[in-house]
Amino acid sequence: MSGFLARRILGAVITLLAISVIVYVVFYVTPGNVAQITCGPRCSPAQVQQVAEQLHLNDPLYARYWDFLQGLVAGQDYSTGTSVQHCSAPCLGLSYQSDQQVTALILAKLPVSLSLVFGAMVLWLILGVGTGVLSAWRRGRLTERLLTGVTLAGVATPVFVIGLVLMIVVCGQLQLLPFPQYVAFTDDPEQWAWNLLLPWLSLALIEAAAFARLTRASMLETLAEDHIRTFRAYGVGERSIIGRHALRGALAPVIALNANNFGGAVGGAVLTETLFGLPGIGQELVHAVNVVDLPVVVGMVLVIGFFVVAANAVADVLYAVADRRVVLA
């Protein structure tokens, strides 16, 4: 187990460093005058030059990346023209746009994203796996055809359509819930949940479709296996066969898909965040890319990468718990 952890952590560090290099290179070769964009359209050439100087934009790529690494390990002091700001390790730099520390920015946005994705994950697992099990059980009957239709519709409908419809109906017409507004969990857990209910639901409905289809296929595969036949031949009831034997065998691919989708949704739920006005990572990332705010982009991408890697490590542990034949290595 300790060997597994050590290897996983080392692997994660290497992966994240590689990601940061790629982001630096991509932004370096992307055309466009970063200093001009950062400074704004009304800046004079002299001001633009000054901004470029201040942001080290004229330095070669490797020097800028080296600065980034130094900041990460040892922290760094930044002069913002008038004052000097100290950014302690792990420092991801300052935003070109706001001079705010990227780490602080992330810490502000991350709880929003995690709140959204965690809650949605619980819902999409319940909805998706439940639907999948039900349609495998009722295979070929009306129930299954209905469920297949609904999940197909789920995959095909964009999140903003589902989200808008939900908002209009639930908040507008029926007035069951207030229009969502983010409330921090630490401030008021009850309001936190009520306000996030609709975002959770709309994100979960989209994701659940994929889980339903995967669970159904995986269940059908397991149900065709020999050991299921054994228990049928010994008079074990269908409920126990589905719930105890087939579901457990069918879970492995579901765990894998969940790890990827969870990690992806931390930074990728942009539409949901935008629609419901949630100030999360995804929204911030899109904004930062638009204004070529390199430190923010790198920081956000690293956080997202971290969650993808971590979610996959958790999935591997869950594999080993679910199936004793799996050895962690």
Next chain:
Amino acid sequence: MSDVTKAAAPARDLVEVSDLTVDFGDLRAVDGLTFRLERGAALALVGESGSGKSTVASALLGLHRGTGARVGGAIEVAGVDVRRAPEEALRRLRGGKAAMVFQDPLSSLDPYYAIGDQIAEVYRVHTRASRRAARARAVEVLDRVGIADAVRRSRSRPHEFSGGMRQRALIAMALACEPDLLIADEPTTALDVTVQAQILDLLHTLREETGMGLLLVTHDVGVAAESVDEVLVMRHGRAVEHGPVADVLGAPEQPYTRELLGAVPRVEVPRAVSGTGEAPSEVVLEATGLRREFGRGKRAFAAVDDVSLTIHRGETLGIVGESGSGKTTLGRMLVGLLEPTAGEVRYDGHARVGVNPAVQMVFQDPVSSLNPRRSVGESIADPLRARGERDEEDIRERVRELLERVGLVAAHYDRYPHEFSGGQRQRVGIARALAADPRLIVCDEPVSALDVTTQAQVVAMLGELQRELGLALVFVAHDLAVIRQVSDRVAVMRRGRIVEEGPADEVYDNPQDPYTKQLLAAVPALDPRIAVQRRAARRELTVV
């Protein structure tokens, strides 16, 4: 403990099947089968693949319900009308009064749960026992089938058991509810011959003690001869011959039964035609001190350890051993598909590096060893192209010739593997091996996936090819009888080493190594009387 004799047994037979038909779509798998089984009696359904024997076994428990198969006729098992009984009555029958043991003991148990829990689950379905009592019952039956340290082992999962132990666990599951009937569908087909003998002996003892009836489904006439009172030979879903085991196997009346029995390779009979008849001359291949390790560090183990052998032109060397004995690893090293960790393979007197076209291989599974997306002609042409042939006309011509040589038709060139039967696919595999004009072919279990009649045909064809082309053959197999029927010389492998080597008849008629003796004693005999003698002999020969 389980000698609860089912007193006041009704006068009816345990199993009464009349005019049974099973249809899968347009295919009639079972066609008008009638038989009965008295309480405590044992009947074997014997037949080749596709004869419908397993379908009959499933039909006895009503397992075809809801699968789309149409079942006709009457089936009564332990007083239950299987075709008409309500679902609940059927569930009580399954496992309660009639229990089934399946072929593949690894896939027949749920990999995620402890074996004891699986048995307890089945027990609780049929009794009102508490969890704790069911668990205790599981340990009891595991102990009963000879699992040592049953309390601890009942907590193991199936992958922690060996093949033989898993089959014992399945039998324990069957025993849990003290059924009147045990249906065993190829219960020993996936097992080594010594383990097979142990399982058959176990079934025999259990039957003596509990008085349960046995319906044995098997393709192996020897297994049937060991275990039952009556035999029913099936073909194409119909009964061919039915009678007491000694009569059917001793003096078969039907031509098909005779053909089937004739095709069964016999371990006690010397090989009919020997290789090329020439005295061993030229050495084709020589291996010295071969060793192959797998894994690293603490997990490293030697699959093959210090094996030396010589193969001459035109002769067949049989390598026989049980699973895990290293025979496949050895075969792969001879061909060059695996590099030895130590030792060397010399071909024609020269140290060999990598794969040599003159040494070819025929694989066990004719299904998975052909690319399903390429025509068989293209597969056979591969070695020709690999050798640098470029002229499409020449390649086609040569492949057609090879197809005919192995008993297929030249027009099969453009067909795909799924259009062929198992035996035909193995012929394709042999044609592919011949394409490179080899001098030596290593055949790794070339006939073990085939029915006995097909097996006999493929073996005969290999013999012919050998005589015509002066080929040297290395024949790797677990089946002692097959090895005797094809080999000039035999090497017996155990745990990576050759324990005995010599001319086939000497090794078989006068085995020196205790392991060889044990193997030979475990081979099921076709004659029920000899079977009884071997069973007695096995009790004395237990090599640890």
